[in-house]
Amino acid sequence: MHATALRELYRPLHDEAARQRFVGVLKGFANGTLEQQLAAHYESVLQPRFAREQGHAPRDRDEARALFESDPLFQLWGSMVYNSQDLMWQTVDETCRRIEADFEARARQVTAQPRGSLTLDPALVIPKPIADVEIHRQPGGYFASAGPDDLHAALIYFGTIELYRSAKGLSANAAVGEPGIGRFIVSVLKRRYPDLAPRRILDLGCGPGIETTALQEAFPEAEVHGVDLSAPFVKFAHAWAEDRGAAMHFRQADAQRTGYPDGHFDLIVSHILFHETWHDIAPRIFAEARRLLAPGGVFLNADVPYQPARMSIPKQVTNDWQVRNNGEPFWTGFADTDVAAKLREAGFAADEVVATYEPLGAGQYYFFGGRRARGAS
Ligand SMILES: C[S@@+](CC[C@H](N)C(=O)[O-])C[C@H]1O[C@@H](n2cnc3c(N)ncnc32)[C@H](O)[C@@H]1O
Numbered sequence: 185m186h187a188t189a190l191r192e193l194y195r196p197l198h199d200e201a202a203r204q205r206f207v208g209v210l211k212g213f214a215n216g217t218l219e220q221q222l223a224a225h226y227e228s229v230l231q232p233r234f235a236r237e238q239g240h241a242p243r244d245r246d247e248a249r250a251l252f253e254s255d256p257l258f259q260l261w262g263s264m265v266y267n268s269q270d271l272m273w274q275t276v277d278e279t280c281r282r283i284e285a286d287f288e289a290r291a292r293q294v295t296a297q298p299r300g301s302l303t304l305d306p307a308l309v310i311p312k313p314i315a316d317v318e319i320h321r322q323p324g325g326y327f328a329s330a331g332p333d334d335l336h337a338a339l340i341y342f343g344t345i346e347l348y349r350s351a352k353g354l355s356a357n358a359a360v361g362e363p364g365i366g367r368f369i370v371s372v373l374k375r376r377y378p379d380l381a382p383r384r385i386l387d388l389g390c391g392p393g394i395e396t397t398a399l400q401e402a403f404p405e406a407e408v409h410g411v412d413l414s415a416p417f418v419k420f421a422h423a424w425a426e427d428r429g430a431a432m433h434f435r436q437a438d439a440q441r442t443g444y445p446d447g448h449f450d451l452i453v454s455h456i457l458f459h460e461t462w463h464d465i466a467p468r469i470f471a472e473a474r475r476l477l478a479p480g481g482v483f484l485n486a487d488v489p490y491q492p493a494r495m496s497i498p499k500q501v502t503n504d505w506q507v508r509n510n511g512e513p514f515w516t517g518f519a520d521t522d523v524a525a526k527l528r529e530a531g532f533a534a535d536e537v538v539a540t541y542e543p544l545g546a547g548q549y550y551f552f553g554g555r556r557a558r559g560a561s
Contacts, residue, residue, distance in 0.1 A: 190427045191360045193287050196279045203275040208351025214264040223498040225257050245500035252501045273323055276343035288333045291423035299431035302422035308436055310413055313462055321511035326414040338392045338420030365455055366398025369486050372542050377482050382406045382450035388439045389457030393421025400430050409433040411442050440468040447478040454485045463517035470530035483553035489541055490519040523552045
């Protein structure tokens with residue numbers, strides 16, 4: 185019997201925590217201070233130089249890219265972003281490898297007599313191109329699995345969420361694995377759809393299911409489901425829910441073809457699924473969500489607000505660099521997609537569609553989706 189709960193098992197030791205905090209600070213410096221310096225450098229040096237030579241300022245990232253790539257400050261920024269990403273995986277891996285056997289033993293134990301369910305699909309073909317990509321440059325990617333109990337791909341992803349959480353200044357002793365953005369999504373949902381009382385909820389691309397738990401917390405009477413392509417992720421999500429004593433249902437499936445019946449859900453959400461989805465696939469997921477929604481049901485997705493028209497040229501260039509070099513290959517395709525148009529093409533009526541920004545801290549989150557009219561066929 186392994187008596188320690190999963191959230192108690194994930195505890196970086198002193199030296200691990202120190203290294204992880206260093207990585208968090210380094211990332212904060214590269215993506216914050218240094219990126220701001222780069223933006224100022226663009227305004228004062230790069231843009232005037234380009235304008236002198238070309239007779240106009242760069243109009244988009246494609247025109248500006250070469251200007252940045254030959255600049256030493258940009259090169260410093262890029263190498264710091266790239267190396268801090270490697271350091272992140274190395275330091276989090278240390279903690280994960282140390283606790284993995286205990287974590288997997290506890291997961292086996294708490295899932296032996298489950299309240300909820302786990303449905304795996306060993307025959308599932310992971311769609312291309314995501315099948316061939318190590319998103320975020322995660323070593324081995326989301327789908328690697330060395331056996332039925334192997335949770336490593338999910339555990340290391342989880343560890344990086346914890347690293348970012350502690351880098352934001354939350355105490356090392358604060359509860360591990362608390363949903364963050366999941367609770368924010370719930371607050372947006374409740375404000376926008378105060379009458380919503382879902383009986384069945386689906387989280388598309390639920391990953392390790394941490395944010396999914398916010399839905400179960402907010403709607404305790406509802407049946408909460410999560411689907412994800414990755415077997416280790418849904419296994420982790422199942423174990424995490426069981427360890428919390430929550431009856432939730434996880435399924436390994438492609439969000440394009442989930443296998444649930446028509447009209448099965450009153451609420452379908454996703455968090456940061458679509459910027460990791462090839463832009464050709466996203467419309468098929470929209471159509472599947474429309475099929476799965478009951479009349480009056482809501483589809484709401486939260487994602488990164490990186491639409492190019494909203495971004496300065498330096499931000500467009502640094503984002504594009506992340507796409508090319510740092511394991512975010514679908515980011516630009518998503519940002520360039522007119523999601524409202526694609527939702528309409530997928531069968532949502534124009535007056536059902538939302539595509540908007542919600543404030544969060546100093547920044548914003550992109551929300552899009554739609555509501556299926558009551559009585560809609
Ligand atoms: C950035 S993760 C987000 C996970 C989770 N929503 C969270 O907030 O932590 C994106 C997830 O989407 C999943 N995913 C990508 N394409 C998918 C698809 N076509 N069907 C189901 N899941 C998918 C990936 O496996 C991954 O777990």
